[in-house]
Amino acid sequence: MTAVEDRSRVETEGGVSSGLYTYDLAPTKKEGRRWGAYNVFTLWANDVHSLGNYAFAIGLFALGLNVWGILAAFALASVLLFLLLTLSGFMGHKTGVPFPVMGRMAFGIKGAKIPAVVRGAVAIAWFGIQTYLASSVLSALLVSMFPGLRAMDANSLLGQSTLGWITFLALWILQVLIVSYGMQMIRRYMAFAAPTTLITMCALAVWMFVRADGSISLSVDEPLIGAEMWMQILQGAALWVVIYGTFVLNFCDFTRSAKSRGSIVRGNVIGIPVNMLFFAVIVVVLSGAQFKLDGHVITSPTDIVRTIPNEFLLAAASLALITLTIAVNLLANFVAPIYALIDLFPRRLNFRRAGLVSAGIGLVILPWNLYNSPVVVNYFLGGLGALLGPLFGVIMADYWLLRKSRVNVPDLYTDDAQGEYHYRRGYNPRAVWAFAPSAAIAVTMALAPVFHAVAGFSWFIGAVLAAALYAVIADRTVQHRDVDGEALAVAAE
Template identity: 25%
Template sequence: MKLRRPHLRVAQSQSAFADGNSRWTNLDLDPVPRSGRLWGPLSFLSYWISDAFNAATWQFASSIIAVGLSWRESLGIVALSFFIISFVISANGAVGAIYHIPFPVIARASWGFWGSYIAIISRSILAVFWFAIQNVNGANAVKAMIGAIWPSFLTMRNTIPENQGIETNTMIAYLIFWIVQFPFLCIHPNKARWLFVAKSVIVPVAWIAILIWAFVAEGAGPIFEQKATVTGSEYSWVFLASMTSVLGNYATLSVNQSDFSRYSHVSPKWQLLYIPLLPVIFTFISFIGIIASSAGWSRYNTPTIPWDPIVLISHWSSRACRFFGAFSFALASIGVNISANSISAANDLMALFPEYVNLRRGQIICGVLSWALVPWKILISAGNFLNFMSAYAIFLGPIAAIMLWDFWLIKGRKYDTLALYQPTSPVYRFNAWLVNWRAVVAFLVGVVPSLPGLMNSVNDQIEVGVGVHPYQFGWLLGFVATGLVYVVLSMVWPVREALVGRAVLADEVYGLREVEGVELGDGDGDVVRIGNIGVGKEKGFVGA
C-alpha cells in the first residue's frame, strides 16, 4: 500500500465556490453536495438524544437546587429554558438544511467576511471549553470504571500538588479517556451519526434503570420535601441567573446547529421537531438526576446530596453495576463531545484557517487545546459551574439573534450561496473592510450591559453594585436587545446589494458547474455569471 506524504495545506475545493478564492473555503467548508447529505429523521433524533444524555444535563437542576431553589423550580427552569432556546436552534438550523452550509459561512451574510470572525471566535472559545469540561466528566467515569475492577486505584497516592485541583489517579483517567476518545475526532459527521444512534440506545436504557433503582431503593428519597431557601428579590435574581446558566449550556448549538443540519437530505421542516423534543428530553434527564441523587443521599447517609452521578455510583456495592453505570457516563461524554463541541470547534477553526485546517484537523486541534484549559478547576463547585455557563452566554445570545433575524426577516429567507464564498462579490461585501457595522453595533449593545457582572463573576473583589443584574439574565437581554437594534439599523440603513431577488442554492451551482462556456438565462435576458456559467436572476427557473 502506497502511503500519501502528509502536507501542511489541506485539499482545496475545485468547485465554483473556491475559484480563485482558497482563502475563504476548502472541501469541508463548501456546501454539502447531494451525495454527502446522509442525515435523516433518525439521525437528527438520535443526535439530540445523544446530546442530551450527558453528565452536565444530569446536574442542571441539581446545580440550581444548590444555589437555593426547590426541585420544582429547578425542573421548571430547565423546561422553560429549553423551550425558549429550541425555537432559536430550529430557526438557525433550518438555514443549514436549506443551503447546506456551516455556521461560519452563514455568519458572513449578516456580519460580513471579516466581521464574521467576531462570531466565529466567540463560538469557538466556548466549544473548546465545553470539550475540556466533558473530558473531566469522562475522566471521572473512567476512574470509577477502573476502580470497579482495581479498587486500590481509587486510593493511589497523589503526587500532584493539591492546589492544582486534580489527583494523580484522576489525571491518569483523564489521559485514558482522551486517548480512547481520540479516534472519534478523526471521523466525518456522516459517520459520527452512527455513534449517536448507538449512544441514544445504550445510555438512556442505563439511566432509566438508575431511575427505577432510585424509586425502588428509597422511594426517591426526601427531595420532594425540599423547599427554596431564597425569597424576595434574591429569589427572582437567582431564578434569572439559573435560567441564563441553562441557556448558556446550549448557546453554542443555538448558533451552530447548521454545522449538522447541512448534512440533511430531508425537508427543513424537520428542524421544528426540536421545539417539543428538547424541553421534554432535557427536563426528563434533569429529573433523573434529582431523584437518583436524592435516593443516594437517603440510602447511603451521605453528609450532602451526591449531585455528581459518579459520586453516587461509587457508593454502589456491586462492582459490575459500578463499572457499567460509569461506562454509560463515559460513553455519554464522548457522544456529546463530538456532537456539540469538537465538530463545532473544527468548523470555526476551519473558517479561520481554511488553507491549513479541515474538519479532521480542527477536531484534533480542539482535543489538544483542551489540555491547556485546566477544566477540572472550573468544576470545583456548583457556583463556579453556573458562572462558567453564564459567562459566554452573554456573547452567544446576541450572535444567535443577529443570525435569526437576518435570515428570517431582513433577508426574507433569501441568500446567495455563491456570494457567501466570494468576498469580491458586492452582495455581502458591505464595505471596503468586509464588515457589517450594523451587526457589530447591535452586538455591542447586547453585550456591554453584562460586562460589569461578568467581571464580578471572575473576580468578586470587583464591586459593581446593581451592575451585576444585567449579567444574571445576560442571554435573554443580549438576544432581545441585539435583535431589536440589528433589525432597526438594517431597516433604516439597508444593504440593498444583500437583498437578493431570489435565493441561489448550492444545487444550482453544483448542477451547472459542468456546463461551461454556455450562457444560461431565465427567458428575459437576466443572467448572473457563475464562473463560466449563468444562473437566472429573478425567477426560480434555470435553463438554456
C-alpha cells in the same frame, strides 16, 4: 470527477475564493444529506443528559426549588429552546453551510471570524474540562476495581495524578480517533450512545426510587415560596437556555445535513420538550430519593453511581456516563472549533487536522486547573459565554428580519468587492456596532456582582438588544437575492 477536481472547477468557474471555500466549508448537497429525525433526537438525548447539566439541575433542588418548581423551570426552558433551535436549524437546512460561513451573512466574509472564534474558544475550553470530568469517573472506576492503582492516583504532575494523566489521555485519543472519521462517524456514535444514556439514567432513577421505598422528598427542609420561588424558576429556565447558548449559534453545523425541515422539527420536539421533561423527572427522583434517604443533596449522578454495591453494575453505570460525556464533547465542544479553525486556516487544515489541533489546545491548557479555578470558569468562560447572546441576536435579526430567509449562497464564498457579503473590506460595520454595546452590557450583567440578581438573564438581554439595534441600523437598501448553493455543493460526507 473527483472531489478535488470538482472543487477546482467550482473555484475557476463559480467565482469563489480559495480562502473562503474548502471541501469542508462547502454547502452540503441536498441529495447527500442523511440526518433524519432520529439523528436530531439523538443529539439532544446525549447532550441534555450530560453530567454538567445534571449538576446544574440538581443545584436547583439544593437552592430550594421543589419538584413542581423544577419541572416548571424545565417546561418553560424547553419551549424557549425549541423555538430558538428550530429557527437556527432551519438556517442550516436551507443553506447547507457550517456556522463560520453562516456568520458571513451578517458580519461579512472577514467579520464572520469574530463569532466563529468566540464560539470555538468556549468549546475548546469545555472540551478539555468535559474530558477531565470523564477521566475522573474512569479513574474512580479503575481504583474501585483494582485497589492497587490507588498509589498512582496519589501523586501530582502539573496538577494531575499519574492515573489521571493515563485516563485523560486515553479518552482524549479515543475522541480524536472518532472525529478523524468525520461527521458521519459522529452521527453513528450518537446513535449508539443515546439509547445507552437514556436506559442507564432511567435504570439509575428506578434503582434510587426503590431504595427510597417508592417515595421521594418533594423539596429540601426550607423550600422557596411565593415571589422568591417564581424568580428562581425564571432564573433556572433562563440559565438552562444560556447553557445552550452555544448550540443555538452553531446548530446549523448539524442541520446542514438534515433531510428536511420536518426531520428537524420532529427531532427537536422529541429531543427538547419531551426529552427535557424526562430529564427533569430523573433529576427530581435522584435528588429527592437521596435527600429522603440521608438528608443529603447530591451534586451529580456520579455521587450515586459510586454508591452502587454491585461491582458489575457500578462498572456498567460508570462506562455509560463516560460514553455520554464523550458524546456531549463531540457534539458541543469539538465540531464548532473544527469549523472555526478550518475557516481561519483554509489552506492548511481539513476536518481531521483541525480536530487534532483543537484537541491539542484542549490538552495543553491543562483543563483540570481551569475547572478547579472558579475565577477562570466564572470570569473567562462566563464572559465569553455572555458574548454568545448578542452574536445570536445579530445573526437571527439579519437572517429572519432583514433578509426574510433569502440567502445568496455563492456570494458567501467570494471576496469580490461586488459580492453581497463583502460590505466594507469584508466587514459589516453595522453588525459590529450592534454587537459591541450589547456585548458590553451582557458581559457586565453576567460578571458584575451588583447585577447578581439578574445575571441569569444576561444572554436574553444581550440577544434582544443586539437584534433590536441591528434591525434599526441595518442597511435595508441592498436587494437580497435568494440563490442556493447547489452548484457549489461538494459531498463532504
